[in-house]
Amino acid sequence: MSLSRKIAVAGVYEHPTRFAPDKSMYQIMAESVRGALDDCGLTIKDVDGLLTAGMGMGPMGIVGFCDYLNLTPNYLDGTNIGGSSFVAHTAHAAAAIHAGLCNVAVVVYGSTAASSRFAIGTGGGHGGGDPCDQFESPFGPTTVGAYAMIAQRHMHDYGTTPEQLAEIAVTMRLHASMNPVAKYRDPITVADVLASRVISSPLHLLDCCIISDGGGALVITSAERARDLKKKPAYLLGAGETVRHAGRGQRDFLEIAAAQSGRLAFERAGVTHKDINMAMIYDSFTITVLSTLENLGFCKRGEGGPFVSGGRLRFDGALPINTDGGGLSSNHPGMRGMFLVIEAVKQLRGECGPRQVKNCKTALVHGTGGALGTRHSGATLILTNQ
Amino acid sequence: MPQQKEPRAYRKPLPHIDEENRPWWEAAQRHELYIQKCRDCGDLRFHPRALCTSCMSSRTEWVRCKGGGKIYTFTVTNQNQAAGFRESLPYVMAWVELDEGIKMLTNIVDCRPEQVKIGMPVEAVFDDVTPEVTLVKFRPAR
Numbered sequence: 001m002s003l004s005r006k007i008a009v010a011g012v013y014e015h016p017t018r019f020a021p022d023k024s025m026y027q028i029m030a031e032s033v034r035g036a037l038d039d040c041g042l043t044i045k046d047v048d049g050l051l052t053a054g055m056g057m058g059p060m061g062i063v064g065f066c067d068y069l070n071l072t073p074n075y076l077d078g079t080n081i082g083g084s085s086f087v088a089h090t091a092h093a094a095a096a097i098h099a100g101l102c103n104v105a106v107v108v109y110g111s112t113a114a115s116s117r118f119a120i121g122t123g124g125g126h127g128g129g130d131p132c133d134q135f136e137s138p139f140g141p142t143t144v145g146a147y148a149m150i151a152q153r154h155m156h157d158y159g160t161t162p163e164q165l166a167e168i169a170v171t172m173r174l175h176a177s178m179n180p181v182a183k184y185r186d187p188i189t190v191a192d193v194l195a196s197r198v199i200s201s202p203l204h205l206l207d208c209c210i211i212s213d214g215g216g217a218l219v220i221t222s223a224e225r226a227r228d229l230k231k232k233p234a235y236l237l238g239a240g241e242t243v244r245h246a247g248r249g250q251r252d253f254l255e256i257a258a259a260q261s262g263r264l265a266f267e268r269a270g271v272t273h274k275d276i277n278m279a280m281i282y283d284s285f286t287i288t289v290l291s292t293l294e295n296l297g298f299c300k301r302g303e304g305g306p307f308v309s310g311g312r313l314r315f316d317g318a319l320p321i322n323t324d325g326g327g328l329s330s331n332h333p334g335m336r337g338m339f340l341v342i343e344a345v346k347q348l349r350g351e352c353g354p355r356q357v358k359n360c361k362t363a364l365v366h367g368t369g370g371a372l373g374t375r376h377s378g379a380t381l382i383l384t385n386q
Numbered sequence: 387m388p389q390q391k392e393p394r395a396y397r398k399p400l401p402h403i404d405e406e407n408r409p410w411w412e413a414a415q416r417h418e419l420y421i422q423k424c425r426d427c428g429d430l431r432f433h434p435r436a437l438c439t440s441c442m443s444s445r446t447e448w449v450r451c452k453g454g455g456k457i458y459t460f461t462v463t464n465q466n467q468a469a470g471f472r473e474s475l476p477y478v479m480a481w482v483e484l485d486e487g488i489k490m491l492t493n494i495v496d497c498r499p500e501q502v503k504i505g506m507p508v509e510a511v512f513d514d515v516t517p518e519v520t521l522v523k524f525r526p527a528r
Contacts (some may be wrong), residue, residue, distance in 0.1 A: 122465045134401035135433040136491045138521050140463060140471045145479050148461035156459070156504040201462040248439045249421070249432035249488035253459065253481070373459075373481075374491070 004269065007094035008226035008233035009383065011040030011219030012342040014324075018183045018212040018331055021115035025056045026068045028110030028215035033069065036217035041230040042104060047219075049075035049096055049105030051089035055118065055334040056111060065108070075102035081243070081377035082369020083282060085109075086218070086337040088379040091239035093220040103221060107341075110215030111333035120334055121208055122199065132246065136374060144208055144285065146371030148200040150253060151287035155202060157254070160305035162202055165286040166193035168321075169206050169328050171313045172283060176325025178315070178355040183212050184329045207286040209327035209336070216338040218345075234345040237271060237362070237382040240264025245375035257378025258295035258366055265380035266297075271362060273298055276382075278347055278357045279319060279364040280340035283326040289313075292366055293321075296380070315355045323347060323355045337367035341381065348385040361386055398470030400519050409448065410434045414520040417512040419451045421488050432488045453510035454527065455484040462499040478502050482524050496525035 013035030015028055023031075029052070037043060050073045052062050062078035065071075075096045079085055086107050093105035113120060121144040128137065154160045170190055176182035188206060196205035226233035240261035244251065266272065279298075283289045290304035298319060299307040313321040322328075324343040327336045344363040346352050362384045370376035403411050410433075413420050422431050424438035425445035437444055460480035466472055478494040480502070494502050495511060508524035515521055 119467045123467050129402065131407065131435060132433055134403075134407060137399040138401055138515075138519075139479055139491055139493050139523075140398065140466055140468070140477060141479060141491065142463060142466050145461045145463050145466075149459040149479070149481060152461060153459035153504065197464070198462075199465045201464075203461075246433075246489065246491075249430070249490065251489065 003094055003098040004237050005235045006223050007097055007220060007236045008223045009090065009218055009236070009341065009345050010221050010226040010229050010233055011036040011042065011231065012345045013039055013217050014339060014342045015110070015215040016181045017214055018181070019114055020112060020213045023112065025054065025110045025112050026065060028112070028213070029065060029108050030069055032110055032215040032217035033106055033108050036106065036219045039231060040219050042219060044069070046104045047071065047106050048073050049093060049102030051077040051093055051105060051107045052109060053078060053080035053085040053335070054109060054111060055113065056116070073102065075105065081379070083284065083335040084337045084367030084369035084377050084379040085335060087340060087365055087367035087381055088241045090218060090220060090236070090341055090381055091241065091379070094236050094239070097220065097222055105220045106217055107220065107338070108215070108217040109335060109338040111335065112213045113334040114211050114213045118211065118334060120211055132375070141374055142200060143371050144203055145200040146373035147285040147287055148203045149373040150291055151202050153254060154287065154291065154304070158302035158305065160290070162194055163190050164305040164309050165207055165290065166190040168283070168286040168289050168308050168313065169193050172322055172326040172328040175315055175323050175355055176329035178353070179325045179330055182325040182330040183210055203285055203287065209284050209332040210329065212331040212333050214331045214333035216342050218341055232349045232385055234348045234383045234385060237384050238265040238267070238269025239381050240268065241377065241379040243375065243377045253373060254291070254301065256291055256295045256372055257368070257376055258292045258380065261378040261380040262296035262366065265382050269382040271382060275362050276319070276364045277360045277362055278323065279321050279366070280344045281321050281366050282336060282340060282368040283322055283328050284368065286328070288368055288372065289321065291372060292368065296364070296366060315357055320357045323352060323357060337369070337379070340365045340367055344383055348383060396470070396515050400516065406436055407434045411519065414512060414522055417520070419453050419510050419522055420448045421451060421484070421486060423447050423449045430486065430488055432490060449486070451484050451486050455482045455508055455524065457494065457502065457504050457506045457508060458483040458489055459504055460494060460502050462502070480524070482508055490522070493523045494525065495523045501526070
């Protein structure tokens with residue numbers, strides 16, 4: 001990719017809140033912007049690009065947030081492709097900076113999903129307005145149900161077990177135990193996951209991400225400018241994004257967006273799977289991780305069950321995943337892509353304390369938005385500190 | 387005078403029926419299931435839309451399906467907080483692959499959830515949920 005190593009994530013901030021009934025979504029967003037600017041030593045006066053999306057915003061929410069912060073940026077991107085939006089925004093910001101449309105872009109997200117009591121996973125049935133929704137919402141598709149159908153098919157085709165999926169949740173909780181701001185930090189076992197109630201078969205409660213409040217922000221600028229700032233830059237090597245849907249009724253549902261976005265990101269980055277020291281994989285549900293790893297090409301299709309077993313995904317394993325505890329244990333304020341980028345950057349800087357991945361030079365980020373079992377987006381980034 | 391409340395009002399979401407999908411819903415009311423076929427390239431498609439997604443031709447024919455298929459994947463939903471569904475838990479949501487090769491999202495009915503398996507042969511049943519709307523669901527083939 002022609003912009004490879006030319007653009008960097010210079011500042012990141014994860015809002016520490018997990019429950020903020022005293023704050024608005026906009027306040028959490030603004031505090032996150034302030035935190036990310038402080039992190040790299042820039043000020044709000046330097047920001048000339050803004051990218052955001054949200055669950056609690058209206059269709060013109062980005063304009064409302066500019067009003068809130070009294071911003072008049074030269075570049076705006078309100079792309080909303082679900083929880084992966086902020087992963088895609090990172091690539092969009094890089095392209096905009098590379099093209100000269102802006103110099104310092106902020107990507108921001110905030111939400112009060114927990115204190116506003118959003119039923120994200122099991123509140124299905126509201127019925128969207130798109131043509132496809134007219135043929136789905138009458139049948140009660142919940143978010144968890146749509147992912148559960150992928151798990152069911154994977155188990156049927158490849159013999160993947162509930163225990164293998166459960167190990168993903170157990171690993172995320174181990175990582176959360178080393179993250180002081182994670183929402184759930186007490187260790188769990190495979191038996192705990194299997195004993196939790198089945199929300200939508202074959203997924204148990206502990207196969208599902210949590211609901212929290214939260215927010216975060218990224219500051220993105222040219223590599224040249226980033227090198228003079230406070231923190232070690234995380235350079236963008238490659239990126240890709242796409243969608244998958246029912247495909248006019250002819251889709252192979254186990255082939256997901258990550259297959260395409262991941263291939264593009266690796267090609268554009270000029271690196272291979274062996275070069276990846278850790279990965280942040282959107283873990284809306286345990287099956288999301290397994291399916292994404294297969295589709296990104298870390299293992300062959302059908303081999304995800306054995307691949308995620310035996311501690312491979314632990315912070316000290318062969319392919320550390322979601323070292324912050326992920327959406328399964330740390331935070332999931334409705335959309336989570338933001339935190340994937342933040343933790344990857346922190347790992348590349350060596351800021352992760354007890355959960356730090358040793359010798360972490362290159363990280364992969366993959367966000368999934370929407371639902372694997374109906375329609376979804378996927379966005380992949382590869383970042384390096386080299 | 388307060389409006390009299392309808393007994394057993396249907397509370398689940400209903401489709402928005404427009405000019406593009408109306409023939410499909412009218413066929414469902416007659417208890418017939420159709421998919422679309424492009425008259426130019428022959429590609430099949432569902433849900434209904436005005437243009438072929440393979441060649442963008444507007445020349446469309448409606449192909450009547452026999453109503454048979456098999457379960458591609460499914461989930462037994464034990465939790466859904468939305469009105470209409472929370473009263474009917476557990477229910478089975480599934481992608482059914484029609485014998486014609488097209489997958490449809492639907493519900494599996496007329497059987498116990500624990501009987502449902504991937505690959506199970508199913509047949510269409512027509513559920514007249516309101517005077518205007520008939521939903522196509524599936525039950526184990528008889």
